[in-house]
Amino acid sequence: MDTTFVLPNSGHHRDDMSSKMGMWLFLFTELLLFGGLFLVYMIYRFKYHDAFLHASYDLNVWFGGVNTIVLLASSMSVAMSITAMQKGNIKLSKNLIWLTIIAAGIFLVIKSFEWSAKFEHGLFPGMEHYNSMGNGERLFFFLYFFMTGLHALHVIIGAIFLYFIIRAIQKQKVRQDKYMFLENGGLYWHLVDLIWIYLFPLFYLIH
Amino acid sequence: MNPGNHDKTTGQEAHVHIVSYKEHASTFLGLILLTIMTVTVSVFGADLYTLTVLTALAIASAKAVVVAMYFMHLKYDPKIYKAMLGVVLVLFIVFIVLTLIDYLIRN
């Protein structure tokens, strides 16, 4: 009985490509999750075109635009943090991740300004002003809160993910020769950016 | 690393491709330009309803491709990832098209 043979491909060995593939597959599920919402948005924008246009005036293009730039910059910073890690510049890598997290924070702060302004105007589903609006406008605002809210949830999750990566770097579980965790965090973060890239024109730039 | 795995569909070896800081910065600038473009078209564009939506989606998609190819490293990754993403996108587009066939032609 040969007890010394070892299976060449083991499910218990580290394999960076498996890790990356798994992450991409997970990103596909996120794409389709939001995709369903985009489908709903598309149908109702088609049906209530004027109401959507009218309702969109309540959104501030500049807030949306700044948030877009903030997220794009955060994508750059997390991509650069991977470069830094590859070059062995651990400190820079960590700082760039911190920058990404800060950008996430800025995004969320701006978002909360936007949202609270709407609450003050009674525009959230269930509030008085909201209930008095027409069907199309109510759908616009519901989709706005649902989609940007779900997106914001992913921003938070992404930021937490990035924080855990910093912790892993500190414990040297992420290093110059082993940084798939960081790459995957970056991939997730870029997804967050990607979703906003579509949310921004669809909600803020209807004209 | 995984010994002995010869996944023919990927052919990736251990040589790591490092994207420079400069490349990332250029990518970012390109994205900013596209963003400015889309805001400009919207704020100053004419009331061309469908065309405006399509233009906005086209610019957004251009940004998405840039983010995917460069920031997400798809350009330099094994083809299998692009293939998989391609399938997902085809799927999603067909969902949209088939659903629209219902809504655009109703009544």
Next chain:
Amino acid sequence: MSTHAPSPDLTFFQVAKGIKSWIFTVDHKRIALLYFYSIVTFFIVGVILGFLMRLELIAPGKTIVEAHTYNQLFTLHGVIMIFLFIIPVVPAIFGNFFLPIMIGTDDVSFPKVNLLSWYLYILGGVLALLTLVVGDGPPDTGWTFYAPYSVKTGTNVSIAVLAAFILGFSSILTGLNFIVTIHRLRYPGMGFFQMPLFAWALYATAWIQVLATPIVGITLLMIVAERVFGVGLFDPSIGGDPILYQHLFWIYSHPAVYIMVLPAMGIISEIIPTFSQRTIFGYKAIAYSSLAIAFVGYFVWGHHMFTSGMSGPARIVFSILTFLVAIPSAVKVFNWVATMYKGSIDVKPPMLYAMAFIFQFLIGGLTGLVIGALATDVHLHDTYFVVGHFHYVMFGGTGFAFFGALHYWFPKIWGRMYNIQWANIAFTFLFIGFNVLYFPMIILGMMGMPRRYYDYLPEFQMLNVISTVGSWVLIFGMIIMIVNLINGYRKGAIASRNPWGGVTLEWQTKSPPPLQNFDKAPEVSEHGPYDFK
């Protein structure tokens, strides 16, 4: 992560004992069995619900329950059978157990994620059962949760829908695990086209699990949002479109039926070569047909909505696409039969179930074409014809394939053999009971009996009585089957490595397998996976 490897002389059962070694395992074989016991439990609950439904329908008018309760019965029957039984049964049990072995590796790519999948399954199952005991009781909407009723009814729709959401995640993670496993962990020398067809089936299924499930996930969240906020997403009285709900729901739920049937077809592709002692006919055609079914299957969902109010052109497009998706399925049936031709047929229980599958899947598939055609569907939509159709494919198809797989791989998993004669007897009752239960439904549908109705016209009674009696025969057969298998588990004869003469990798290792799956290096034939010398 490297661990000390226990001796391959020990089976995977023997390497650790106690409940904690099961609940916290990362061994794909133990996870498969955790799924097995939980899924079978839910299946039995689903069977009992079906039994009660058939009791109610043995006569017109009230027999044992009120109308509202009957609606809850068929809703819960559907939710349990679909989300807790049919969708996970083959991938989570036999996929988990045998995929790594069949491709010559020692586990899936992400063993801990695999365990998480099971935890999510249990959580979803518990939530589904919770709807029985809290509030206004289980939903009465049908498992399809159509709006606007699902938005307005006071029953526990939100909890049920949340359960389905969590179960969806379980399914997604399993699919994700299998895709990466198949891409990365195949034994050297085993390319994609040297993999067994069961692996191909799981691969195609995994892609559906990953890509289709999120859509129902977000749809279910929208139902909850609609119930909480009353927005008007799907409620026509406030500007919503109920057909949009149906689109979103079926964009997942149609591909879901391919999640249900593709792995079952994979099982048939394994059993038939072994019990014909011949290589499969048209290996590549079957492999490609799995991918084709998965792909085209994404584009046919509108055939559930022909009478809903969709546009005419949409209906025509969906009907054409539906006919297209039948072609790769037919390819498989032809290839299985061709494999049997001039083979050395050994009519053991697994083969009985496989042949029953072909017969029943054929009826299910053909009735599917009848309702896939617009003109006939108008008469048959929401009648018992549809109920007969999907039970033929899901139960007569996947269900029987599951029983077949159980009888095929039983000796490998537990190292013992069951009694063949009693297995044959059980099969006979199952086969007769199944067809007596469901064939009348096809006729009832053509006569015009609607589905999801608690009551019916007197002219439908005779066939309903026959159908109900069929359910008793079926359940009797199931009891015999279960008792026989339990006896085999407890005191059956010790099984050899290869009691059936199979040639895929699982038959090279011990019965039961050791923890690392193999006690010596597996031999991969260069003539493909079905190399019968």
